[in-house]
Amino acid sequence: MSKNIDHLMHEDRRFPPPAAFAECAVARPELFERAAEDRLQFWADQAKSLVSWHTPFTRVLDWSNPPFATWFDDGTLNVAANCLDRHIDAGLGDRVAFYFEGEPGDRRAVTYGQLTDEVKRMANALESLGVTAGDRVAIYLPHIPEAAAAMLACARIGAPHSVVFGGFSAESLRSRIDDAEATIVITADGGNRKGKVLPLKPIVDAALRATDEQPAQSSVKHVVVVQRCGNEIEWMDERDHWWHELRDEAKPDHVALGFAAEHPLFILYTSGTTGKPKGILHTTGGYLTQAAFTHRNVFDLKPESDVYWCTADVGWITGHSYVVYGPLANGATSVMYEGTPDTPHTGRWWEIVERYGVTQLYTAPTAIRTFMKIGRAVPNEFDLSSLRLLGSVGEPINPEAWMWYHEVIGGGRAPIVDTWWQTETGAIMISALPGITTLKPGSAQSPIPGIAIDIVDDNGTPISTYDGGLLTVTQPWPSMLRGIWGDPGRFIETYWQKFGSAYFAGDGARRDSDGDVWLLGRVDDVMNVSGHRLSTAEIESALVSNPMVAEAAVVGAADDVTGQAVVAFVIIKSSHADGGSPADQSAQLRAHVAQQIGAIARPAKVYLVPELPKTRSGKIMRRLLRDVAEGRPIGDTTTLTDPAILSVINAQVH
Numbered sequence: 001m002s003k004n005i006d007h008l009m010h011e012d013r014r015f016p017p018p019a020a021f022a023e024c025a026v027a028r029p030e031l032f033e034r035a036a037e038d039r040l041q042f043w044a045d046q047a048k049s050l051v052s053w054h055t056p057f058t059r060v061l062d063w064s065n066p067p068f069a070t071w072f073d074d075g076t077l078n079v080a081a082n083c084l085d086r087h088i089d090a091g092l093g094d095r096v097a098f099y100f101e102g103e104p105g106d107r108r109a110v111t112y113g114q115l116t117d118e119v120k121r122m123a124n125a126l127e128s129l130g131v132t133a134g135d136r137v138a139i140y141l142p143h144i145p146e147a148a149a150a151m152l153a154c155a156r157i158g159a160p161h162s163v164v165f166g167g168f169s170a171e172s173l174r175s176r177i178d179d180a181e182a183t184i185v186i187t188a189d190g191g192n193r194k195g196k197v198l199p200l201k202p203i204v205d206a207a208l209r210a211t212d213e214q215p216a217q218s219s220v221k222h223v224v225v226v227q228r229c230g231n232e233i234e235w236m237d238e239r240d241h242w243w244h245e246l247r248d249e250a251k252p253d254h255v256a257l258g259f260a261a262e263h264p265l266f267i268l269y270t271s272g273t274t275g276k277p278k279g280i281l282h283t284t285g286g287y288l289t290q291a292a293f294t295h296r297n298v299f300d301l302k303p304e305s306d307v308y309w310c311t312a313d314v315g316w317i318t319g320h321s322y323v324v325y326g327p328l329a330n331g332a333t334s335v336m337y338e339g340t341p342d343t344p345h346t347g348r349w350w351e352i353v354e355r356y357g358v359t360q361l362y363t364a365p366t367a368i369r370t371f372m373k374i375g376r377a378v379p380n381e382f383d384l385s386s387l388r389l390l391g392s393v394g395e396p397i398n399p400e401a402w403m404w405y406h407e408v409i410g411g412g413r414a415p416i417v418d419t420w421w422q423t424e425t426g427a428i429m430i431s432a433l434p435g436i437t438t439l440k441p442g443s444a445q446s447p448i449p450g451i452a453i454d455i456v457d458d459n460g461t462p463i464s465t466y467d468g469g470l471l472t473v474t475q476p477w478p479s480m481l482r483g484i485w486g487d488p489g490r491f492i493e494t495y496w497q498k499f500g501s502a503y504f505a506g507d508g509a510r511r512d513s514d515g516d517v518w519l520l521g522r523v524d525d526v527m528n529v530s531g532h533r534l535s536t537a538e539i540e541s542a543l544v545s546n547p548m549v550a551e552a553a554v555v556g557a558a559d560d561v562t563g564q565a566v567v568a569f570v571i572i573k574s575s576h577a578d579g580g581s582p583a584d585q586s587a588q589l590r591a592h593v594a595q596q597i598g599a600i601a602r603p604a605k606v607y608l609v610p611e612l613p614k615t616r617s618g619k620i621m622r623r624l625l626r627d628v629a630e631g632r633p634i635g636d637t638t639t640l641t642d643p644a645i646l647s648v649i650n651a652q653v654h
């Protein structure tokens with residue numbers, strides 16, 4: 001077995017750091033030595049050098065009550081002042097924070113000075129709407145500079161934000177608002193997506209409206225609306241406020257108070273193995289330290305000269321840590337692009353790289369595979385010579401995609417960092433360090449300095465061979481999640497019950513004979529579609545909420561472009577058997593899931609089947625359904641009540 005995997009993952013290609021790159025690289029090999037000598041001192045040094053403190057901390061880590069860690073807990077700081085005011089104080093007010101490019105082609109450069117002014121005014125405006133430290137604010141915006149400003153205005157006044165990706169449905173938004181008991185929603189009239197206006201305010205209105213399904217009034221008192229697209233929207237005078245009016249009327253000065261390092265910074269909902277998303281809680285001091293450290297060292301950031309671009313939306317953790325907090329804490333200049341990569345043409349990203357002279361590009365393998373399909377002729381039309389570093393995140397990058405990225409986008413010169421981390425980890429955990437690591441296509445390589453991982457078997461015993469096992473983080477880290485909002489029991493059960501004081505990531509991994517780490521995908525019922533996390537249980541419960549569905553089982557089937565694709569197997573109630581052709585019913589169910597959760601969760605396929613493969617105890621064998629969906633020979637069916645059902649399902653699918 002071990003030989004087999006090692007053979008499968010055998011990768012001979014090596015890319016040592018180019019000498020010129022290594023010479024000026026931000027990350028120095030001593031980082032590893034210092035972290036190995038004294039891990040806590042190492043993180044304390046980073047926290048002191050990368051973050052400005054209102055009150056310096058004297059304690060580093062308190063792990064006396066695992067899994068509840070505190071970092072730097074007697075220090076106080078203001079995250080927004082770290083991302084803004086201190087750069088102004090350093091004379092960098094004219095430096096561009098964001099080169100914003102809207103999908104329709106509108107452009108604006110937002111300087112640190114302008115962003116600071118906007119954030120101070122909006123902090124005052126939020127306070128005038130009654131928001132105080134600790135109150136939760138939901139943010140449902142397109143990928144525009146106001147999203148960063150909204151997050152920072154919340155951070156400035158100590159109000160934890162809960163950003164909900166603009167592609168989620170009214171139901172998903174409402175459940176997140178309810179769970180966090182948010183009192184304010186910041187949204188926009190609409191955003192631009194694939195050449196059309198995606199109305200957002202109407203979705204907020206629907207989410208807050210009392211209906212038969214959601215009779216209770218929501219906790220929301222005010223809705224703040226950014227005018228982005230000018231689309232017509234309904235207005236409730238006593239509840240709704242234009243962002244620009246609040247901003248223009250607000251006082252320009254705002255004093256940033258220091259908050260405790262363990263004060264909540266944000267909640268970000270992510271899919272777990274049940275139907276209910278988890279509100280992952282992050283705090284300030286440790287989070288900002290690791291976000292800033294990794295952003296600087298993993299992306300080799302030279303803030304004076306670089307133009308860095310992370311393509312993630314602010315609605316995801318990558319957008320939080322590597323569009324907003326990491327880059328702004330480091331005084332970086334970033335590109336922010338509102339739209340999709342192929343609007344209005346398939347060279348849009350490369351045109352943007354050329355226009356701004358982008359130096360670092362951080363994106364997901366699914367995007368790279370999509371570009372590979374389109375072919376190299378498109379990027380070859382643009383001057384990509386400014387790119388000096390490439391990053392990958394969200395799912396394993398297969399070696400072919402790695403090589404294409406390296407050659408076609410990186411001109412064979414730019415190192416690639418494949419960064420493994422999660423919403424829960426808050427910041428990058430496993431990655432090459434450019435200028436130090438000899439790169440190996442397909443492997444995320446090594447934990448960064450100060451991070452300790454292990455690959456273990458089901459009993460928690462470290463795996464010494466090259467076999468696959470379960471990835472764990474064995475020591476607390478500064479940007480670790482501090483809990484699941486309102487549910488400490490689920491926090492313990494999901495991540496800590498299995499291996500005691502080691503964090504269970506939910507990913508399979510293995511080390512090769514050089515000690516490099518390869519990620520093998522999720523080991524639980526979480527899918528990864530285009531680098532986005534989706535839960536099988538959540539989509540199944542959306543399906544069964546449709547009156548025609550008796551039962552549903554969802555699997556993530558391997559897909560060349562999106563990594564995995566959502567495939568659903570559904571039993572239609574006999575009372576609805578005549579409710580349309582199978583193609584119609586399957587189309588209706590795909591639309592139903594999109595309406596319930598959001599377009600990202602829309603199944604690629606919905607198969608109508610007469611029965612699902614179940615064990616005698618009634619458990620659905622999703623593993624076998626995955627075999628069917630991927631067209632593989634079907635695995636062991638001996639535990640099924642009725643093994644014959646698989647041939648029936650198979651015949652339906654193929």
Ligand code: PRX
Pocket residue numbers: 270317318392393394395396397418419420421422423424444505506507519521522528531532533
């Ligand atoms: O399965 C891993 C995969 O994405 C999951 C985390 O998803 P999310 O919380 O949405 O955060 C995505 C962005 C950090 C992980 O459990 N994943 C993330 N990065 C990689 C990866 N799988 C392999 N290689 C990666 N570099």
